[in-house]
Amino acid sequence: MALRFFNTYSRELEEFHPLDPAGHEVKVYTCGPTVYSHAHIGNFRAYLFEDLLQRHLELRGFNVRRVMNITDVDDKTIRGSRAEGVPLEQFTSPFKKAFFEDLDTLLIKRADFFPEATDPKQIAAMIEMIKTLVARGLAYQAEDKSVYFRINRFPEYGRLAHFDLAELRSTGRVKSDEYDKEHVGDFALWKAWDEEDGPVKWESPWGSGRPGWHIECSAMATQLLGEQLDIHCGGVDNIFPHHEAEIAQTEGCTGKKFVRYWLHCAHLLVEGQKMSKSLGNFYTLRDVLAKGYSGREVRYALMRVHYRAPLNFTWEGMEEARQAIGRVDDWVRRLREKAEENVQRPMSNVQRPIEEEQGTIERPQTSNGFDEALDDDLNISGALGVLFETIRETNRALDLGSLDSSAASAWLEWWERIDRVLAIGGEERALPPEIETLGEARVQARLAKDWRKSDELRDELAARGWEARDTKDGQKITRRGGT
RNA sequence: GGCGGGGUAGCCAAGUGGUAAGGUCGGGGUCUGCAAAACCUCUAUUCGCGGGUUCGAUUCCCGCCCCCGCCUCCA
Known part of the structure; x- marks a missing residue:
């Protein structure tokens, strides 16, 4: 079966083919954290989904080039730095550091680039884009001095979310500065400085201020990956307005299709509700580790449900993850011991090809379903099903003594290969x-x-x-x- | 109201137009000094509800119900 993903844009499963004519390189952009506090495990669910995506693409032979942005200037980071009375950079820096530590704990592969919003080079790129949009009449400076995107001039706006602009309803979540804008839906590209911003400001053709959130991703993505991306990921809550805005801005500048495959992951729930900082019902990774769970246990717990299905976080689920991983560990240990018997008496009776004929254990097939399951829109449950069935069958063979050391080695290799995607394998450690x-x-x-x-x-x-x-x-x- | 995602065993969760993977929990068994691990075995006549198509639907169609989310800076 061909590799395929559910594209939010078309709302259909589509076969995946990268832009690269050689079919080798895949350009992926993933929305990263806003560093005003520790990321919570709901955030990490998204990053784990992206990690699974990257690892599977790599297993399938693609060369993934991935960017994840770090938002280190926005209302919340500014508010935080003011509350603590420290410069913005000083406020965000510990959270950046913590974020990378958490990635390591969860064995999430690093992206190739982690651009920061406050990087002068990126700010300059954002300003360039805004200039282009203004010059094309797609953006305008309002009376409040901020620059807004004119959504009425971009007919595609709303296409990703399947929203009819006339039907947009205000949730009142965001303070409205509506009378400065031509349309309620117009979003800020450049936010004019005001007192609340304190010393945080950059100069621009429209006066001092700071970039809007959406333009950040457009600028960074095009800077580092080019005008067209293969895959762009994020949580479902980013579909609108964030990703919609990214499309408008980027395509408004380049005139080219920005992203070919949009992949969005569902929320992590806690007690049946979305885990979010505003609701206060969240756990950070550190909270879960403090209960004695390991990074790979959390990794397993957050990864084991299909990315488009909501996942309810529970301690019972953590316990299940622990048990399941323990089962894998025991199995791997057993295979290693069996495989080592071979090493201990390597040369003896060179060939015993006969053992194959005793109806013993089958060797692993190059693919016995694991890869194929993941090809199908990252069907992790199917893939794990293959793993656990394999575990049962090989354990049974070991019990019966019908799995010899070379077969054990072969299964070990099979495991090591799929664990490049799962990354849940433990390390052998010496006893204290x-x-x-x-x-x-x-x-x-x-x-x-x-x-x-x-x-x-x-x-x-x-x-x-x-x-x-x-x-x-x-x-x-x-x-x-x-x- | 608009747009999505989801509703399969105690819990988590795959899946197919032909009669339900896997994980976890619990019961029984083999093994063990006792355990543990492993293995065997039991636990959904049934897939939110009601219609329809079909020889046959959990799977396709229609209509409902429930949960969760988005609807202007939340992954």
Whole structure:
């Protein structure tokens, strides 16, 4: 099956073909965070979806060139810096740093560029775009000195969201400065300085002020990726007005189709409601980590539901993620042990091709459904289904002794390949010395058949987050859950 | 009101015009000193509701109901 995505623009599943004539490079723009506080896990759901997209495209052989912007100037960042009485840059910088740390925690691949809105080069590019729009009559300076986009001159406006402009209803969420504008729907490209902005301002042909939010993305995307993008992503709440505005501005300047595939992810809910800072019902990644969950557990929990379906965040869901990941870990560990048997006696009886004929375990197929599931608009549930079925089947074969070390190696390779997309695999870590000591004591107790002491030591280990299991090959100690 | 997304087992969640993947939880079993892990097994005659098309619909069509979101700077 061909790779296909649901395009918000057409509201249809479309086969994916990049702009690059060679069919190799894919240009992706993803809306990033506004750094006025820590991003919450709802934000990270979107970034995880984008990470999954990038990783799958890469697995499919595309070379992804991706940009994610950092909005470090807007009403909220200015308000924050004033409240703390520090310069804007000083206010946003810790949140930028935290954002990148959080990306690492969740094993989200870095974009190629993280342009910042306050970068003078970007501001200059934004001003250039606005100049072009003004010159073309697509924008005008109003009495309040701000510059607005004239949506009536861009007939396509509303097409992405499928909105009829005449039907737009004000939610009253935004303070209206409507009488300065020709149309309520006209949006700011350049916001004239006012007292609330304090020292935050840049010079422009229209006086001092700062750029509007939407123009930021248009300028950065075209600067770094060119006038036409393959894929543009974001949360569904960005469809209107943000992405609509981006189309208007960019196409207003270039006259070319801006984005070929628009992909939007649904919201993360908490108790059935959208998780958002304004409602106050949000968790930051740090909140979840503080409960003892690891980055990859959060990653799994937020990634396991299809990106276009709402996902309800619950602690029960976190526990499920922990269990599922533990199952994967145990399986991988088992395969590694099996695979190593090969290394220990490498040369002995060179060829035993006969083992293949004993109706043993099948080797992994290059594709046994995992890639194909993701090709279908990133059907992660289908892909995970393939993984877990594989786990059950290979575990069964291991139980029966019908999976030899070379087959184990082959399955391990299969796993390592798909984990380049999932990135949920854990790392083997050495036992801390005190755990080692307790484990050793338990082995001795067991040799002496001192079951009571053995059980006590097992409880002791469990209390420290480690689990002792007695297997045919002796005691095994593993970390359960958490980091 | 307009525009979207979603309604499948206790919970999470795939999916197909031919009779329901997978995860998690819970019950039973094999294994174990006891456990754990793993494996086996049980848990939706049924896919929001009502019509229609069809030999047959959870899947296609029509009409409803419920939940969530967007409707001018929220991922």
